[in-house]
Amino acid sequence: MSRKPLVREVPPTTWYFRHPRYLRYMSREVTSIFVGAYCVLLVVGLQSLSSGEAAWEDFLMALRSPASIAFQFLALIATVYHAATWFNATQKAMPLQIGEDFVAGNIISGAHYVAWAVLSVGVLIIAGVF
Amino acid sequence: MSNSLPRSQPPLAAPNGGAVASLGRPGGNNERLVQLEVLRYNPDTDTEAHFQHYEVMCQEEWVVLDALNKIKADIDPTLNYRWSCHMAVCGSCGMMINGEPKLSCHAFLRSYEGVIRVEPLTHFPVERDLVTAPDDFMEKLKRVKPYLIPKETKAVSEGEYKQTPAQLMKFRQYSMCINCMLCYAACPEYGLTPSFIGPAALTLAHRYNIDSRDGGRKERQEVVATHEGVWECTFVGACSEVCPAHVDPASALQQMKITSSIDWIVEHLIPGGKS
Amino acid sequence: MAKSHKPVVWFPFAAGGTVIAFFIPVIVLLTLMAALGHVPAGLGYDKLHAFAANGLGKLIIFGVVALSLWSSAHRLRCTFYDFGARADTLVATVLYVGAIVGSLFSAVYLLRI
Amino acid sequence: METISIDVVIIGAGGAGLRAAIALAETAPQLRIALISKVYPMRSHTCAAEGGAAGVIKPDDSFDMHFDDTVGGGDWLSDQDCVEYFIHEAPKELLQLEHWGCPWNREADGSVAVRPFGGMKKKRTWFAADKSGFHILHTLFQTSLQFPSITRFDEYYALDLLVDDGRCQGVTAMEMRSGQLRQFHAKAVIIAGGGAGRMFPFSTNGAIKTGDGMAMAYRAGAPLKDMEFVQYHPTGLPNTGSLLTEACRGEGGILVNKNGRRYLQDYGMGPETPVGQPQLKTMELGPRDRVSQAYWHELQKGNTVTTQWGECVMLDMRHLGEKKINERLPLVRELAEAYLGVDIVKEAVPIRPVVHYMMGGISTNTAAATPLPGLFAAGECACVSLNGANRLGSNSLVELLVFGRRAALSAIEHIESLPAANTAALNARAEDTQSRIRELFSRSDSTESMSGLRKEMMDTMEKNVGIYRTEEGLQEGVNKIHELRERYRRVILTDKTTVFNTDLFQVLELGSMLDCAEAVTVGALARKESRGAHQRLDYVERDDKNYLRHTMVRYQGMDSPCVDYLDVVITKSPPGVRDYSGDHK
Numbered sequence A: 001m002s003r004k005p006l007v008r009e010v011p012p013t014t015w016y017f018r019h020p021r022y023l024r025y026m027s028r029e030v031t032s033i034f035v036g037a038y039c040v041l042l043v044v045g046l047q048s049l050s051s052g053e054a055a056w057e058d059f060l061m062a063l064r065s066p067a068s069i070a071f072q073f074l075a076l077i078a079t080v081y082h083a084a085t086w087f088n089a090t091q092k093a094m095p096l097q098i099g100e101d102f103v104a105g106n107i108i109s110g111a112h113y114v115a116w117a118v119l120s121v122g123v124l125i126i127a128g129v130f
Numbered sequence B: 001m002s003n004s005l006p007r008s009q010p011p012l013a014a015p016n017g018g019a020v021a022s023l024g025r026p027g028g029n030n031e032r033l034v035q036l037e038v039l040r041y042n043p044d045t046d047t048e049a050h051f052q053h054y055e056v057m058c059q060e061e062w063v064v065l066d067a068l069n070k071i072k073a074d075i076d077p078t079l080n081y082r083w084s085c086h087m088a089v090c091g092s093c094g095m096m097i098n099g100e101p102k103l104s105c106h107a108f109l110r111s112y113e114g115v116i117r118v119e120p121l122t123h124f125p126v127e128r129d130l131v132t133a134p135d136d137f138m139e140k141l142k143r144v145k146p147y148l149i150p151k152e153t154k155a156v157s158e159g160e161y162k163q164t165p166a167q168l169m170k171f172r173q174y175s176m177c178i179n180c181m182l183c184y185a186a187c188p189e190y191g192l193t194p195s196f197i198g199p200a201a202l203t204l205a206h207r208y209n210i211d212s213r214d215g216g217r218k219e220r221q222e223v224v225a226t227h228e229g230v231w232e233c234t235f236v237g238a239c240s241e242v243c244p245a246h247v248d249p250a251s252a253l254q255q256m257k258i259t260s261s262i263d264w265i266v267e268h269l270i271p272g273g274k275s
Numbered sequence C: 001m002a003k004s005h006k007p008v009v010w011f012p013f014a015a016g017g018t019v020i021a022f023f024i025p026v027i028v029l030l031t032l033m034a035a036l037g038h039v040p041a042g043l044g045y046d047k048l049h050a051f052a053a054n055g056l057g058k059l060i061i062f063g064v065v066a067l068s069l070w071s072s073a074h075r076l077r078c079t080f081y082d083f084g085a086r087a088d089t090l091v092a093t094v095l096y097v098g099a100i101v102g103s104l105f106s107a108v109y110l111l112r113i
Numbered sequence D: 001m002e003t004i005s006i007d008v009v010i011i012g013a014g015g016a017g018l019r020a021a022i023a024l025a026e027t028a029p030q031l032r033i034a035l036i037s038k039v040y041p042m043r044s045h046t047c048a049a050e051g052g053a054a055g056v057i058k059p060d061d062s063f064d065m066h067f068d069d070t071v072g073g074g075d076w077l078s079d080q081d082c083v084e085y086f087i088h089e090a091p092k093e094l095l096q097l098e099h100w101g102c103p104w105n106r107e108a109d110g111s112v113a114v115r116p117f118g119g120m121k122k123k124r125t126w127f128a129a130d131k132s133g134f135h136i137l138h139t140l141f142q143t144s145l146q147f148p149s150i151t152r153f154d155e156y157y158a159l160d161l162l163v164d165d166g167r168c169q170g171v172t173a174m175e176m177r178s179g180q181l182r183q184f185h186a187k188a189v190i191i192a193g194g195g196a197g198r199m200f201p202f203s204t205n206g207a208i209k210t211g212d213g214m215a216m217a218y219r220a221g222a223p224l225k226d227m228e229f230v231q232y233h234p235t236g237l238p239n240t241g242s243l244l245t246e247a248c249r250g251e252g253g254i255l256v257n258k259n260g261r262r263y264l265q266d267y268g269m270g271p272e273t274p275v276g277q278p279q280l281k282t283m284e285l286g287p288r289d290r291v292s293q294a295y296w297h298e299l300q301k302g303n304t305v306t307t308q309w310g311e312c313v314m315l316d317m318r319h320l321g322e323k324k325i326n327e328r329l330p331l332v333r334e335l336a337e338a339y340l341g342v343d344i345v346k347e348a349v350p351i352r353p354v355v356h357y358m359m360g361g362i363s364t365n366t367a368a369a370t371p372l373p374g375l376f377a378a379g380e381c382a383c384v385s386l387n388g389a390n391r392l393g394s395n396s397l398v399e400l401l402v403f404g405r406r407a408a409l410s411a412i413e414h415i416e417s418l419p420a421a422n423t424a425a426l427n428a429r430a431e432d433t434q435s436r437i438r439e440l441f442s443r444s445d446s447t448e449s450m451s452g453l454r455k456e457m458m459d460t461m462e463k464n465v466g467i468y469r470t471e472e473g474l475q476e477g478v479n480k481i482h483e484l485r486e487r488y489r490r491v492i493l494t495d496k497t498t499v500f501n502t503d504l505f506q507v508l509e510l511g512s513m514l515d516c517a518e519a520v521t522v523g524a525l526a527r528k529e530s531r532g533a534h535q536r537l538d539y540v541e542r543d544d545k546n547y548l549r550h551t552m553v554r555y556q557g558m559d560s561p562c563v564d565y566l567d568v569v570i571t572k573s574p575p576g577v578r579d580y581s582g583d584h585k
């Protein structure tokens, strides 16, 4: 018997270079690093807020460091990318069937984008940006 | 060509020319020399795989499978691969074409330039040349109980289970899987964790779960809701991108994660929920 | 094979992912504005403190922070695995504990306000 | 050689084989079943069937009408007792499939929907979009997974039946991935090996349809019946042979020649019906043989359209509109778009008749039993004489079910009273297979190539045994096929290795096809009349006096096969005129 199936191992640490779609996937996943780090920043902010006005002002000043600005800029890109991938996925996780037909995926995603915009503008208004 | 109602007279197509003639270049020269680089492996003679280069004259509208068939008939009878239907429905002819899992009978030469690289589907052991061993998939398919477990039994003589077109449409898409395994070749999580039951098998479980006639979801959950089941999926989405039958396994798996989570909550957090 | 308890971590992950998608970008935008010197009125100490002092405000802030922390921790866990780190239990423990500790701290801070 | 002893062996895991396996497992769970197939079950060609499956279910329909359509469609060559059994079983089988989960299309009230189909006077074709065969096959395959008594031997290539003591007791088969020969000893054998359309160059059939099952039974002494009846499907793609389902016309597509004329009205299928309002059994919904023959006449008259893929006529579906096309004919749209670059919503598609189905096959009776005790057959490889001289579209998917199940029941009956097997004798038979394969591997000093012989065979079949046949052409065909069978004995195997050697399997398949081709040509030459799919230019009339009989072809080794006849069973419908003009009724 001469069967000798050839098993081709998947390179466990570099597999995502095999195809652009894997890189796209990994970049989506990596946004979590920025989100996580940004959350830590928020926790620190909360601490400052709870420690009185001076501490809060110090926190706001600390935000102005170039490193912080660069980080927040990247975090903004990452979270927007996360949001887009998340909303695009909603149609898959929660398809909507009316009668025989399914509501077109881009309508579901589109609705999420609209809601996102409305909420964001709302937050901006509450925060007194306008 | 116009979209209007055709009449049987006047002529649909002018005898010499007109729209139909654009279809025809009788005896026309639409041949093209195609170069392929095909992975070869023969356990009888090789310890490793290697690429073999072929050049073959092909028609413009041919698919990669046609090129392989011509190679096998005219150049090299020792090249091995599977195929049957040549119409993207039997699911035999999956291979990696320029790194992408494809049905070779549905990979049009016109969409490739330069040397076309043809390899066996990744993530499966190679039996020989482009022939892989699908045993793992076949075993997993069986495990998810992909058959109707009726909600209420009914004798055939009592007629059909009623099912409205809307109830049918709910699962129809997921019943279209041709078991070609392209999604397994595309899913990196399957590659990294081979015990993962994988997109197609899980999707078929979902297909029966959401069939209005079926009552077997609970049984299937014993397999679906395990670590090797839906929870191994990180929603890469590659499965749906490569699926030639537009099954969209990624969506099925996402929906199964949601229902499995709800199940868990009912079982663990709601008193008396563990029925 | 027993059924997985993954839903415990996955459900908050999914909820957090939604929260992140809807709210974090605009929050980042606000702090970025502050960092660039245009502190929005809402980030002024008085206004923000008042918001966080309110019970509903506390809940909202806690919800956003805790769910986002959890969601990113869970996703990072998968990412570690995808990058080839096979010590999944260790990674998971560290990250989830980190997320829980972070949430606890924010709860404490919020209660102090 | 390893021996596997089992109760029943089924060769072929398409619709017929799977249905038989399930029936065995359900009816006699104590029996151990081996299901052998040269491809994984879901690759079987049943998956390619698009249109649907016929069974009387609606109140306006009746068994008598299904009977008349089938018998008339078969040009009275069907055995009427068989048809009677079939039409009554058909709806039961289709309902059974429904109970197993088959996603049949539905009416608004939740009952099963039916569509019109060529040659059927009523709407009675059950369908699952345009993937009916696919869904039938997958439903059966998935259902079969729950029975522990079915052991599958996927990718085992069956070679020779083991016959001893005048009965069939097993088969030899090669495990394709190891090249190892195995022998299966069994109390009964069911062949469900599918058709043999690959003998012809233009065919809707998949690569696996090489007539192995037919040839295996034929070589073992079971006669082949009515092999000359080869169905052409009128609407195949001219380059790949891929089928555009009859539903294209059922839904209202029309056929036009290069002048835009709906030419079917010129061949006894008129008068013209309004565009987009198909009427059953007339014009575009005439039977396949007539519609295919009309193409041939158009070709002779120079009325076809010349395309880069050869002479075609046009199938026009534009008037159906995008919505209906997407809903009812999505696969058709996809196929035409992908392989021809034609969008059927915007353009007419060039098509030509292509070989589609073998009405003939291993001779069986209504109990699916062959004359060789212990051997049963069902599906396209069998000729139970349901389809007569021309199969009606959507009858054969049901035939697989009805007679697949029937073969299982008959096998169970057969097993009940069997003497013990003589293992030594069976081993000796299996050794014969082994030496046959050894000889093939050791052969050298020849230049006869598999692909060369295969091409000559296909060209011969196309040229001499096509839609219209003549004495001269057929004689030439018989001689040529005989010559090819001689030369086949010297065919050279290029690949002499063991693992998944498709060169070897192609050589073996060519052998099967040549055996079948011989039966087709010999049967066609002997039948001096025109009936159904067998049309002779030199004998244009149907001749009920001499040929209301089944052709039986028996294998004689390298000698020409012998041909004799078997009477057709007529119970209540004497031969009449097949009328497909719109004025009938």
Ligand SMILES: Cc1cc2nc3c(=O)[nH]c(=O)nc-3n(C[C@H](O)[C@H](O)[C@H](O)COP(=O)(O)OP(=O)(O)OC[C@H]3O[C@@H](n4cnc5c(N)ncnc54)[C@H](O)[C@@H]3O)c2cc1C
Pocket: D011, D012, D013, D014, D015, D016, D017, D036, D037, D038, D039, D040, D041, D044, D045, D046, D047, D048, D049, D050, D051, D052, D053, D054, D132, D133, D156, D157, D158, D159, D192, D193, D194, D195, D204, D205, D206, D208, D209, D211, D212, D213, D243, D356, D357, D378, D379, D380, D381, D393, D394, D395, D396, D397, D398, D400
């Ligand atoms: C394109 C197309 C469309 C069709 N549409 C319709 C339709 O709409 N309605 C209708 O009623 N009919 C239709 N038909 C006809 C019908 O589909 C076939 O007649 C039927 O599917 C044949 O089924 P089967 O089970 O006999 O064989 P198949 O499904 O062909 O299966 C044959 C089996 O035998 C096995 N086998 C063969 N040789 C060997 C060997 N040497 N060793 C081991 N195993 C072997 C194969 O592996 C396979 O499993 C269509 C046919 C085609 C080609």
Ligand code: SF4
Pocket: B176, B177, B178, B179, B180, B181, B182, B183, B184, B199, B200, B203, B239, B242, B243, B244, B245, B246, B247, B248, B249
């Ligand atoms: S889900 Fe799609 S890609 Fe996966 S096996 Fe089924 S048809 Fe193939």
Ligand code: F3S
Pocket: B186, B187, B188, B189, B190, B198, B199, B232, B233, B234, B235, B236, B237, B238, B239, B240, B249, B250, B253
């Ligand atoms: S690619 Fe794999 S990870 Fe999930 S979404 Fe598809 S199964």
Ligand code: FES
Pocket: B083, B084, B085, B086, B087, B088, B089, B090, B091, B092, B093, B094, B103, B104, B105, B106
């Ligand atoms: S040959 Fe059947 S899917 Fe490609």
